[in-house]
Amino acid sequence: MLRDITLGQYYQTESVIHKLDPRVKLVATICFIVSLFVVKDWVGYLAAAVFLAVMIKLSNVPFKYMIKGMRAIVFILLITVVFNLFLTPGEVLWSVWKLKITKEGLQLAVMMAVRLSFLIIGSSVMTLTTTPNSLTDGMEKLMRPLKIFKVPVHEVAMMMSIALRFIPILLEETDKIMKAQMARGADFESGNLIKKAKALVPLLVPLFISAFRRANDLAMAMEARCYRGGEHRTKMKPLKYAGRDRAAYGVLAVYFAMCIVIRIYL
Amino acid sequence: MGIIKTEKLVFEYIRRDEEGNVEGITRAVDEVDLDVKQGDFVAILGHNGSGKSTLAKHINAILYPTEGTVWVDGMDTQDEQQLWNIRQEAGMVFQNPDNQIIGQVVEEDVGFGPENMGVATEEIWQRVEESLKAVGMYEFRKYSPNKLSGGQKQRVSIAGVIAMHPKCIILDEPTAMLDPNGRKEVVRAVRALNDVEGITIVLITHYMEEIIHADQVFVMDKGRIALKGTPREIFSQVEKLKELRLDVPQVTLLAYELKKKGLALPDGILTVEELTQALMKEYRRQA
Numbered sequence: 001m002l003r004d005i006t007l008g009q010y011y012q013t014e015s016v017i018h019k020l021d022p023r024v025k026l027v028a029t030i031c032f033i034v035s036l037f038v039v040k041d042w043v044g045y046l047a048a049a050v051f052l053a054v055m056i057k058l059s060n061v062p063f064k065y066m067i068k069g070m071r072a073i074v075f076i077l078l079i080t081v082v083f084n085l086f087l088t089p090g091e092v093l094w095s096v097w098k099l100k101i102t103k104e105g106l107q108l109a110v111m112m113a114v115r116l117s118f119l120i121i122g123s124s125v126m127t128l129t130t131t132p133n134s135l136t137d138g139m140e141k142l143m144r145p146l147k148i149f150k151v152p153v154h155e156v157a158m159m160m161s162i163a164l165r166f167i168p169i170l171l172e173e174t175d176k177i178m179k180a181q182m183a184r185g186a187d188f189e190s191g192n193l194i195k196k197a198k199a200l201v202p203l204l205v206p207l208f209i210s211a212f213r214r215a216n217d218l219a220m221a222m223e224a225r226c227y228r229g230g231e232h233r234t235k236m237k238p239l240k241y242a243g244r245d246r247a248a249y250g251v252l253a254v255y256f257a258m259c260i261v262i263r264i265y266l
Numbered sequence: 267m268g269i270i271k272t273e274k275l276v277f278e279y280i281r282r283d284e285e286g287n288v289e290g291i292t293r294a295v296d297e298v299d300l301d302v303k304q305g306d307f308v309a310i311l312g313h314n315g316s317g318k319s320t321l322a323k324h325i326n327a328i329l330y331p332t333e334g335t336v337w338v339d340g341m342d343t344q345d346e347q348q349l350w351n352i353r354q355e356a357g358m359v360f361q362n363p364d365n366q367i368i369g370q371v372v373e374e375d376v377g378f379g380p381e382n383m384g385v386a387t388e389e390i391w392q393r394v395e396e397s398l399k400a401v402g403m404y405e406f407r408k409y410s411p412n413k414l415s416g417g418q419k420q421r422v423s424i425a426g427v428i429a430m431h432p433k434c435i436i437l438d439e440p441t442a443m444l445d446p447n448g449r450k451e452v453v454r455a456v457r458a459l460n461d462v463e464g465i466t467i468v469l470i471t472h473y474m475e476e477i478i479h480a481d482q483v484f485v486m487d488k489g490r491i492a493l494k495g496t497p498r499e500i501f502s503q504v505e506k507l508k509e510l511r512l513d514v515p516q517v518t519l520l521a522y523e524l525k526k527k528g529l530a531l532p533d534g535i536l537t538v539e540e541l542t543q544a545l546m547k548e549y550r551r552q553a
Contacts (some may be wrong), residue, residue, distance in 0.1 A: 234390065
């Protein structure tokens, strides 16, 4: 179950999207998310869907992989849909006891579901096609202006890339501890929510201890390899915009302008 | 003076209680004198808690001596101005391969050291390629470290150190968490670096088989150097090694027991071939 989270998991393959500058992909993802909130009708969502579909096609990542990330938010998705479905006032379509489904509610629920799933799939396209390292490189460069306000941009980027690197390792470890505890009679499955939460304590304590130990080791290994923060550091893969990046910015601008036009005139 | 030299090196761990009062002092390293020549393959042996890892961390200036001095290529490790030069010249490989790989992709991890040193981009690529080829991991350069075996991960860690162009590499029990195959892979890679590139190697381990090819062996016990010499000299002292709670390779042990039973065999036999030959000779002599 824990292995299903694809967010932050790079999918190795050759594609145009993989080759794009991470900054372009970051900006594009943000624009795409904003555009989902800009558009309000079906034409707009259709535009977003087409844009997303083209990106997925271009990325060469199997669609199955994108959907995997959705499993993590199924619960949130359900809550949103249910709330919108039953709590929106308007023309009643169907009612049982005190619950009413309205036409507006139905519309809103579907829209919210589409919006949320597009949001997740959209960001999955970015994380699946960009190595976390280049992603944090991109963030570091995009956020460089914040340095004026004494924001430790490099350090934050480094922390993020390390966190991402350790996700699979810690998941594996969780799995191992879980099995070890189950072998000694721990029960993670049965009982109500409170009981289940309590059962997690003997899982989390050793996990945290091991995470701290790993952090300590890693810090030492980094220091041993001359790491001393962002100063004097050169890049193995420096970010440089190429022709395709400019073209991508162009496509993005057209898409975003279209969304705004749809919102205003339709 | 050799590339690594320590003089009367002492390191004390100070245990404190919650108020910060000193509860006790443990001498992890006790008056160690070490002198390693450029290009040597040196092994440091010792059971758990003998102070060998603590000693290793001094060479890379991760720990500083309580008393005494450590020099790396003539630089005092307590000299803050030289800190980064020392860390570049004396690379370090640790025990747990998962906890020392920083990059998400093999090549990015190997490039981490040179990036920190401020090497120009093109040269970083060149160094990464060379280092990965030196440990035989070039085909895996685009892989995620999570998909590699323990031995492969450890070879990537070694490549990451080589990319910094160090004069010596200190390996702190690099094979302790590996299976026998992984262990062989790593030891082979380390020996090749010593033979081909002439990099000084300090290998810390408690596997006896790994030190057979060393030029010099130090055995540590309770923070002190208990024995030193060539592998042959060390292994001829089977009783002493047992006293220090160290295992002797099976061949050496067999030869030792045979000799005790009256066969005329030489001391400190290290390989199966050697024992076979010695036995043949003895057989012919008796016949």
